[in-house]
Amino acid sequence: MxxxxxxxxxxxxxxxxxxxxxxxxxxxxxxxxxxxxxxxxxxxxxxxxxxxxxxxxxxxxxxxxxxxxxxxxxxxxxxxxxxxxxxxxxxxxxxxxxxxxxxxxxxxxxxxxxxxxxxxxxxxxxxxxxxxxxxxxxxxxxxxxxxxxxxxxxxxxxxxxxxxxxxxxxxxxxxxxxxxxxxxxxxxxxxxxxxxxxxxxxxxxxxxxxxxxxxxxxxxxxxxxxxxxxxxxxxxxGRPVLLQVDKGSKAGADSEVRLAVKNLRVHDARGVERLKGLDFELRAGEILGIAGVSGNGQTELLAVLAGLLKPSAGELQLNTRGQQRRFDAKHWLPASELRAYGCGHVPEDRLGEGVIKNFSMQESAVLGFHQDAELGGWAWLSPKRIRERTLKLIEAFDVRPVLPSLRTADMSGGNQQKLVIAREMARRPEVLLVGQPTRGVDLGAIERIYRELINARDAGAAILLVSVELEEIFALTDRIMVMNCGAITGIVETAQSSAKEVGMLMTQEKAAA
Structure with missing residues (x-):
């Protein structure tokens, strides 16, 4: 023809x-x-x-x-x-x-x-x-x-x-x-x-x-x-790439509940209910994936759990750093306090929420952690210590180029993402919230990010992962929570489910409780 x-x-x-x-x-x-x-x-x-x-x-x-x-x-x-x-x-x-x-x-x-x-x-x-x-x-x-x-x-x-x-x-x-x-x-x-x-x-x-x-x-x-x-x-x-993730077996059902959410509700500025009475648990040593077509409440859920958005109603229980803490909608914690309690957050929008484009790489590498005593604390930040920490993150996560003074905007998307993930995981959070971990990221960087997330899970971290890539959800998670129209339409074991089953749950509507 x-x-x-x-x-x-x-x-x-x-x-x-x-x-x-x-x-x-x-x-x-x-x-x-x-x-x-x-x-x-x-x-x-x-x-x-x-x-x-x-x-x-x-x-x-x-x-x-x-x-x-x-x-x-x-x-x-x-x-x-x-x-x-x-x-x-x-x-x-x-x-x-x-x-x-x-x-x-x-x-x-x-x-x-x-x-x-x-x-x-x-x-x-x-x-x-x-x-x-x-x-x-x-x-x-x-x-x-x-x-x-x-x-x-x-x-x-x-x-x-x-x-x-x-x-x-x-x-x-x-x-x-x-x-x-x-x-x-x-x-x-x-x-x-x-x-x-x-x-x-x-x-x-x-x-x-x-x-x-x-x-x-x-x-x-x-x-x-x-x-x-x-x-x-x-x-x-230009080199062999590992496309399959060997994640081994997950933690048992008796592992510690690190995060428990009850009746979580969020209304937007117009009064529209974006989260409709969510109830779920996240355990140590597991990755719980949130599946759904973009715009069905996943963004609001991450923002609330990260302390960036206050809920209209609901309760959060955290079991971290050997202590149990409960918060309700009236006394929701801001992001800085949640970090202090052992929570890390990789935002969905790395450029809008994860880094500042006009900051240097080393400034973005300590964003949100500038209170750390080893960096000098509130009164005086040590450029030498910031550079040393940045170099450690660069080495641990293969961030390129090895140039801490480089403007963040001049890094590739994949390296920006690796820097954000390195920053959040460096303190070994017990609860890690991850939004769209490989959005706009090349295959080589995806391979590295997958490996680090599995390593953190195997070390006992409880990971909540939001992704619009269903293949990624199946590759990384132990359980899948499906959302549609701000409600949970089902929670399934990844190994016992299929893309067809999850896809049906993604289109199913559930009345608010």
Missing amino acids: GYAVEMLGITKRFGTVLANDQIELKIAAGTIHGVVGENGAGKSTLMSILYGFYQADEGEIRLAGKPVQIRSSTEAIAQGVGMVHQHFMLVEPLSALENILLGAEDGWLLAKARQKAEARLKTLMETHHLPVDLHKLVEAMPVGEQQRLEILKALFRRARILILDEPTGVLTPQEAAQLFTILRELRAQGVTVVLITHKLQEIMDVTDNVTVMRAGRVVAQRRTQDTSREELAELMI
């Missing part, structure tokens, strides 16, 4: 940064083609060139064998290229139909355009098995339906080449499986799909071919059936 896309000699610079270096990418028509690589490998830049967000400094693009100029997304759409972004480009107060018509009104008579569009959309939905309620407001749609709407919007604009950027990041396993069924049907109908994802199992499950990028260059192209997750990971990193 020939090539739907050929990107030949593509080079793109941003100042002194060489983002794409003489890229050669050929995508066969009517196939699903995966593009993988670490953060900063250049894959998103390359796809942004294909979609007209950026223009290449050098090179040529051919579609169906013909050279084309794509200077904007409007021109890309006119050439039959559509893109579904990781963060959906939808106007939430408008209906699905209104979103589809935005920018494609086909004249001044909107009533006639709506009627014409609706008739064509019904045909597209039937042909491609993309059920969408065209008259529903986007803000009332579940995430899976919003994604189908984005795909439908691209097909309405006659896209024959469809780019999807990390499409399953906010989907349940069932929604992800449904999406892959849709992609296979699109392929069968002649649509060419380009899939950008960091989830190597998805590459193995749904693609025909895969291109691996590293440091702005293409390092390999493979037929998917001729490769493996392990080979792809090694090609991405």
Whole structure:
């Protein structure tokens, strides 16, 4: 069938940064083609060139064998290229139909355009098995339906080449499986799909071919059936990577309860209840994973337990440092006191809450611990002691570069994350709260972070882990607590559960107690 896309000699610079270096990418028509690589490998830049967000400094693009100029997304759409972004480009107060018509009104008579569009959309939905309620407001749609709407919007604009950027990041396993069924049907109908994802199992499950990028260059192209997750990971990193976690057996059911939560409730500024009477326990020597589609109360739960948000009601019991303490909603402890009681916190948003971008690495390395006597205490902080502690953290967690004076903003995301985790784990917390431990982190750093979390658990720490990556939840945890709409819909033993069971709990609604 020939090539739907050929990107030949593509080079793109941003100042002194060489983002794409003489890229050669050929995508066969009517196939699903995966593009993988670490953060900063250049894959998103390359796809942004294909979609007209950026223009290449050098090179040529051919579609169906013909050279084309794509200077904007409007021109890309006119050439039959559509893109579904990781963060959906939808106007939430408008209906699905209104979103589809935005920018494609086909004249001044909107009533006639709506009627014409609706008739064509019904045909597209039937042909491609993309059920969408065209008259529903986007803000009332579940995430899976919003994604189908984005795909439908691209097909309405006659896209024959469809780019999807990390499409399953906010989907349940069932929604992800449904999406892959849709992609296979699109392929069968002649649509060419380009899939950008960091989830190597998805590459193995749904693609025909895969291109691996590293440091702005293409390092390999493979037929998917001729490769493996392990080979792809090694090609991405440049060395063998351990993808499986050997976590051994968990602590027994009689191990000490380190943290107990009773009837925990949180209302936001508008009075909406975000946490609805949560009850659970966290034991020494276990990792309890919190699973759920992002936005179902996980962020609020972490913030409350870390002392960053006061609950509306509820009780917390801590059994740490050989003492038992109880707190209610009226006397909730701030973060500084919880740290003193042996609690550590790795926030979901490392840049917003974990470090200060304009601080040096060594200043971020002691953030929240500046009262420590060994650093000089309140009156006078010792730069020498701060540097010494930072160097110890750098060595223990392989943080790079070994340059304590480096501005935190100039570190890679993976090294920022390793620094935050190193800082929180250095005092051997008895309770560790971890939010999205590997968000935006490369495979090599993921491997190190997993190992350190398992080591802490084996040393007796009680770890509460929030992640939107279900594969990560299954790899690291001993038990899984599933949340939906601010409520707990189930708690299961990881070894005795499945992605299907957890996915069903993620979509199940439970009335507040």
